[in-house]
Amino acid sequence: MSLTHSTKVTEPAVATRRRRYRPGSVEILGALLLVGIVFRGPLADLFAAPGMGTWATTFVSICVQAVPFLVLGTVVSGAIAAFVPASLFKKILPERAGLAVPVAGAAGALLPGCECGSIPIANRLMDRGVRPSAALAFLLSAPAINPVVLVATAVAFSSDLRMVWARLIAGLATAVIVGLIWERIGKPEWLTPRRSLAPEGQDARGFGVFLSTVRADFTQAAGFLVLGAIVAASFKVFVPNVWMEHVGSSLALSVVLMAVLAFMLALCSEADAFVVASFSTIPMVGKLVFLTVGPAVDVKLAALQAGTFGRRFAVRFAPLTMLVAVTVGLGVGLVFWGGSLV
Template sequence: MPPGAGRAARFPRRILVAIAIAVVGCVIAWWSQLGTGPGSAADPLVDLSGKAQSWAILTVAITLQALPFLVLGVLVSAAIATVAPVELIRRITPRSSFLTVPLTTTAAIALPGCECSSVPVARSLMSRGISPAAALSFMLAAPSLNPVVIVSTAVAFYDLPAMAWARFGASFVAVLLAGWLWLAVGDNSGLKKRIAGVSDENEAGCNCAHPVAEAGSSRRVAFVHAALADLTQAGGFLVIGAMIAAMVKVFVPITWFVTVGKEPLMAIALMAVLAILLALCSEADAFVAASFTAVSPTAQLVFLVVGPVIDIKLISMQSGTFGAAFTRRFVAVVAVCAIVSAMFVGFVVFGRL
């Protein structure tokens, strides 16, 4: 069997589940719009007074709005994964860990990526001699400060231009705080041993399967495989997130959101939890956040800042790569920094929580 054939033959079960759910959702949305048999708008199994049709329209609208930015982000991510300038990063990384955090965070703006690739890229950087401080800062900053992410946010919040700048500022501060706080309270002692024990074949349970161009192989082929793997996974999560967002928008009474919106801390907690559970790609999450119009802009900002650095997909990947003990402490530090930063910037920019 040729090298890597076994790896290519396996397809992570969680991706298959995400794809299956996304396909079922798309079929339901299509049938409710265009079908004429049982279960369609013309012959509903349960009379939802047009709510099923509204849900389908919102699901398709959110997905189509976000898809171009998702594709662009996937292409950028695949380029970084297959042609990563590791030597340049090592050369410009200062010896001081304290200075490494802001430098790597800033460098990530020019070398963006999405969540799908951030964990395996961080593992790869550390395995090639990059310090944990630099690799972890890059892992948090690449999906958060991605130029594609900021542009998509500006498009999604076209009626609130300040949101794009607020997201950039809050994300930058959150990554700096998390990096410096982790230097103070974190424990990287077991990382090298753990990373050395994670085989390239397993890659931390990463669903993305970013291939690295081997000797004699084509970088173009590696790029195509990486892009398709990212798009398959991230696209599935996007559709699922759009389905859930549309469901909440249509079926949850607006009075409930109004009630939650009156309690700023409750709204912030709700949006933070949703960001973690929906596990959206950062290039597409702004369109979902913009659909939650009943909560404050600060609560929406919390959703946008928390999602790219913490979600169930990232937690699973980090646990597989760096170990459960590391992940528990790291996620707690990042969560606190992300929420506090978003609340502070939101209050400054929008004048309220």
Template sequence: MSQLHSAFTLFVSLLVEAMPFLMLGVILSSVLLVWVDERQLIQRFPKNPLLGAFMGSCIGFLFPVCECGNVPVARRFMLQGLPTSVAVGFLLSAPALNPVVIWSTWIAFRGQPEIVLYRMLGSLAIATIVGTVFSIQSDPKVLLQPKLAQRLKFVQSVNQNQTAVASVSPLLQSGTFFLGGQQAAPLEAVAAAQMVAAAPVPDQRFRDRLDALITNITVELRELGAVLIFGSAIAALIQVFVPREVVLSLGQGTVTSIVAMMLLAAIVSICSTVDSFFALSFASTFTTGSLLAFLIFGPMIDIKAIGLMLSIFKPRFILYLFLLAGQLTFLFALGYSYFL
């Protein structure tokens, strides 16, 4: 009974910790939908996959979101037609490269500034490499969940045939879909339809966009909030019923300590804004390379984040993402341990 009580306490704490950042990410995502012209956004990104992945990774410096808030923003990038390399680069880098996390890491490891530097460099390099690798898939709809792939297909068709969309009069239904005639159109069509419709009175345009903003926030919170609750419940159960000593017992050698801290990062699912203080508690028993592995891998892949990623990508894609990011993090931490 005490274990169930502990699991519930952890579950609530994970939700309280993650929900504000999920809300922030949803708001940023909705602003991108309503007030940003995706055509201009796409044109500003380089066509080269490597440069696109690098630019997408660097955007993380501008968005104060953790591994919960980055998912809705990355999903919006995909729906606006940005290359997969940009979305994946942002998805992996934003939780570790945003200003709040950099500041908290500096506070925790003030006596070891190299940890702050190598966390930033490692996160940026790994996100760029992984984003470049997945850019090989030219059609992003293959990687997406069927529902999201249908939305992307609709948005692409809207951008290709704007005149046809302008002739459709959307009707709001249940805050989730807009209906034009007998054909259901996803919420993402609002921004495209507004761009091509006849320009209304400025005040009316602002009210329409504000209504679309509020509606989209409600929809995304309903979709992603349910996933976050499920992922937090799984993370809490694993933390309680899988003894932490099993993971920590692996941390005796250089290689095993890196593996142990990566596993611990995935299990505890702690927010990247405070994970540096959690890692600091292991500084006396684990190597610096393993601490770096924890600080780099945790914000990219943890159980809570995987649940949110399933709202965007197919499970097979997330498995490849997990393996590739894990291997690169391991190699980076191992190289730091032996050469720096």
């Protein structure tokens, strides 16, 4: 009797544990290649049109320029996640918030990492006793001002290298200002960081962690790069030049547009400079706002932060970061390139 009852209970439980098949990135890529092979004739005719030829050229050029930096960034980020113990950060950070926040922000310039990778690092720092304001300053600065990002920016804006210095100053200032504000207004109940899955007192490290981190970061970042390249190429071809010239003629409109695009596109910071550089009608101040907002706050980061630190944190931290990033990017841009909002 008990055996029959056990079977009735177990079978539905086993059925509910069965996972539905979800295609991975390799399967999706294979399907796209198959579609390209089957419909190569119609696709060739489509891209033979003058407008689509320009679209394809813009799309490919952005991807080709950005991919090497994307690979380098994910490799360095994976090495940090696998071989640098999180306890090192606590040892080098001062105890006082007034010093810890700027030092943590400056550390982002030395330790490359993508936006997604900086969130678990910040979580690990808090898990090791680092004050939240300092961990959050590092979270914002690491993807914005690390060496890989700055070199990529120099390549993308080789005609005006002031963008490199402007991005460095704006990214660091955003991280420090947000960290100091959070030190003053942040409440413990707003922040509920997810506990680390690593054994107590240890860091998850090793070559296996390195490979899995690089694979996951590159797969995710490459997808957003392709999306960004598609949007940039589409803007160049399908949006009338009159519209873009109108937006570009107004600094206020360009700042708003670039801030919204940076939030929605969610590009990887190693590749965003190549995308925004293609918007030829947008003034440099607007482009700097894009490069300041993107690594700090976007739709993807808001979701990841809510999952890692809690929804109460995300609904407060994201608007604060957006406000500071836009203000700082605009201010630094006006110092470097001048201009007026009216």
